[in-house]
Amino acid sequence: MTRPRASQSPDSTIVGVATGTPDGGVAIVRVSGPEARTFVEALVDSLPPPRVLARRRVRDGEGAGDDALVAWMPGPNSFTGEDVVELHVHAGARNVGRVVAALQERGARAAGPGEFTRRAFEHGRLSLEQAEGIAALIAARTSAAIDQARRLVAGELGRTVESLRSAVGDLRAEIEANLDFPEDVADGDVSRWRAALLQQEATTRSWLGSFAAGQRARERARVVIAGPPNAGKSALFNALLGRSRAIVSPTPGTTRDYVEAELQLEGIELVVVDTAGLRQATDDSIEHEGIGRSREQIAGAEVVLWLEPADAEPSESVFPAALQVESKRDLGTRRPEWIGVSAQTGEGLMGLRAELLKVVRGDESAPWIGLARHRDRASEAAAALSSALALLERMAPLELVAFELGVAERQLAEITGRDALGPIGEDVLGRIFSQFCIGK
Numbered sequence: 001m002t003r004p005r006a007s008q009s010p011d012s013t014i015v016g017v018a019t020g021t022p023d024g025g026v027a028i029v030r031v032s033g034p035e036a037r038t039f040v041e042a043l044v045d046s047l048p049p050p051r052v053l054a055r056r057r058v059r060d061g062e063g064a065g066d067d068a069l070v071a072w073m074p075g076p077n078s079f080t081g082e083d084v085v086e087l088h089v090h091a092g093a094r095n096v097g098r099v100v101a102a103l104q105e106r107g108a109r110a111a112g113p114g115e116f117t118r119r120a121f122e123h124g125r126l127s128l129e130q131a132e133g134i135a136a137l138i139a140a141r142t143s144a145a146i147d148q149a150r151r152l153v154a155g156e157l158g159r160t161v162e163s164l165r166s167a168v169g170d171l172r173a174e175i176e177a178n179l180d181f182p183e184d185v186a187d188g189d190v191s192r193w194r195a196a197l198l199q200q201e202a203t204t205r206s207w208l209g210s211f212a213a214g215q216r217a218r219e220r221a222r223v224v225i226a227g228p229p230n231a232g233k234s235a236l237f238n239a240l241l242g243r244s245r246a247i248v249s250p251t252p253g254t255t256r257d258y259v260e261a262e263l264q265l266e267g268i269e270l271v272v273v274d275t276a277g278l279r280q281a282t283d284d285s286i287e288h289e290g291i292g293r294s295r296e297q298i299a300g301a302e303v304v305l306w307l308e309p310a311d312a313e314p315s316e317s318v319f320p321a322a323l324q325v326e327s328k329r330d331l332g333t334r335r336p337e338w339i340g341v342s343a344q345t346g347e348g349l350m351g352l353r354a355e356l357l358k359v360v361r362g363d364e365s366a367p368w369i370g371l372a373r374h375r376d377r378a379s380e381a382a383a384a385l386s387s388a389l390a391l392l393e394r395m396a397p398l399e400l401v402a403f404e405l406g407v408a409e410r411q412l413a414e415i416t417g418r419d420a421l422g423p424i425g426e427d428v429l430g431r432i433f434s435q436f437c438i439g440k
């Protein structure tokens with residue numbers, strides 16, 4: 001196990017505010033460590049029985065003290081695995097500050113970012129990817145992100161990864177058992193190993209293949225409406241949102257800066273962006289700047305809606321890889337093969353929404369809930385499994401195959417962090433837990 005730094009001594013008792021800002025009516029002050037009980041008892045006379053919320057007066061100074069609810073959760077069956085006491089006090093920075101200061105006077109140390117969760121990990125209460133799931137849950141901005149983070153916290157990824165890791169480990173053990181007598185290895189063994197390896201490699205690659213879908217689902221896709229001036233981009237933007245958010249006018253070059261707004265389509269959150277119309281020569285420097293910003297928006301888009309109006313000739317600069325939409329269909333059509341809409345009559349909007357959903361959802365393959373760090377480790381594991389497979393097919397010495405399997409095993413173990421504290425190291429843990437807010 002990595003030795004914590006002196007300032008993070010596992011023996012120290014830490015205090016932090018578990019509730020975030022802005023304050024609600026109640027704030028939770030959490031104390032964890034061997035002296036949690038003693039420190040809090042000094043303020044509240046007696047602790048309630050374990051896991052019972054009881055009312056206590058918190059004497060944190062001269063006056064009457066705060067009227068609080070106190071929960072006492074003795075370790076190891078607590079969130080951190082240590083003795084934990086939670087004080088539900090009245091919120092407000094000053095009031096909470098006094099309670100925290102009183103605990104610090106008794107000897108509790110202010111917790112660093114993610115320190116409670118880190119202790120939970122170090123005491124085996126959570127695996128690493130579950131801890132990362134907690135951070136992802138706190139940071140989640142879309143309902144898909146919340147679902148995925150909850151599944152991480154519930155240990156779903158950890159169980160899948162762990163089951164592959166143990167299969168790789170079993171295979172390595174079996175191959176190693178044959179190292180001393182390679183001439184006894186039967187052809188049947190080799191083809192069985194090969195089949196197992198193929199399957200393990202395919203599993204890992206399938207995670208990598210659906211990583212992007214999971215990431216897309218977590219984030220709000222940016223849908224950028226672009227096209228020549230006066231195409232009806234702002235009118236379509238408003239029609240999609242169902243409210244008049246952007247200025248619509250017959251003057252080409254009306255929209256200068258881009259305008260963005262959130263849009264929900266069947267439970268999928270999108271960001272729709274209206275941009276300044278693209279045209280070549282313009283000596284208006286503001287419009288010029290606006291066009292530059294449109295191009296940046298297009299470059300950063302998951303989906304570009306390229307809009308051209310039915311009452312103008314097709315332009316030469318249709319943006320490639322975009323959904324091609326003809327606007328002002330109430331005026332006729334010159335691009336019958338494009339998706340047709342009219343912001344004025346509402347014609348075609350349903351069809352456009354359906355096309356948008358199709359693109360945003362991408363392939364319907366189940367998205368992987370792993371985060372970027374998990375993808376990186378899985379990708380190393382997949383590479384090692386591929387090498388092992390290639391070595392086996394080349395009839396290379398079995399030591400080499402076993403070595404590659406060992407690499408794959410270690411990479412997979414780093415995802416959950418459970419059995420691989422050594423190789424993970426302080427810097428990785430520091431990076432992961434520093435993303436948390438204080439009190440988590």
Ligand SMILES: Nc1nc2c(ncn2[C@@H]2O[C@H](COP(=O)(O)OP(=O)(O)OP(=O)(O)O)[C@@H](O)[C@H]2O)c(=O)[nH]1
Binds near residue numbers: 233327328
């Ligand atoms: N007939 C008809 N007119 C439309 C429709 N949509 C927009 N218009 C008109 O087309 C003109 C331009 O609309 P905007 O939405 O401002 O066009 P834009 O593409 O945002 O233009 P810029 O911001 O200048 O690039 C306005 O006069 C709108 O009323 C439509 O569906 N049918």
Ligand SMILES: [Mg+2]
Binds near residue numbers: 275
């Ligand atoms: Mg506009």
